[in-house]
Amino acid sequence: MKRLKIRAHHLFCMLLFSGKGYDEKFSQNMNGIVCELRNNPEQSLILLKEPDDICSCCPNLLQGECILGNEDVINKDETVLSGLKLEAGKEYTYKEILDVILNSEISEIFKNCCGDCRWHRIGLCSCGQLVENCRTYSKG
Ligand code: SF4
Ligand code: SF4
Secondary structure, rough: OOOOEEOOHHHHHHHHOOOOOOHHHHHHHHHHHHHHHHHHOOOOEEEEEEOOOOOOOOOOOOEEEEEHHHHHHHHHHHHHHHHHHHOOEEEEEEEHHHHHHHHOHHHHHHHHHOOOOOHOOOOOOOHHHHHHHHHHHHHH
């Protein structure tokens, strides 16, 4: 089984993915990764705070940096890593990560990571939906 590379704040983005993305290539790739993890909770992934298997198909990745604000996305990664007490460069199963999210102070972490994100501001991402989806996927 391939080990996925996932930057930390994308744990939230994957849980809230509803098919909308930056372009067709991005959405297809994201959908493939999300489906793979939902269907195989024992799938391993390595957490990162740098471009990952989702960024690799994103039109906003230029010369290894996110043009939407490289520092901003790294800050989001660090917020999620420290909030969930997870480590960059370490390998986890998706099930382990879902359990960590469900046992965390998620509303505070979500606010710090997602509060200023435009997808949250236009109403596409909410903490309540994140928790609901997390519960659903952790049951398999
Ligand atoms: S609000 Fe932004 S960072 Fe947060 S899950 Fe949604 S798309 Fe990702
Ligand atoms: S390149 Fe930027 S906008 Fe694109 S998926 Fe990565 S962090 Fe998100």
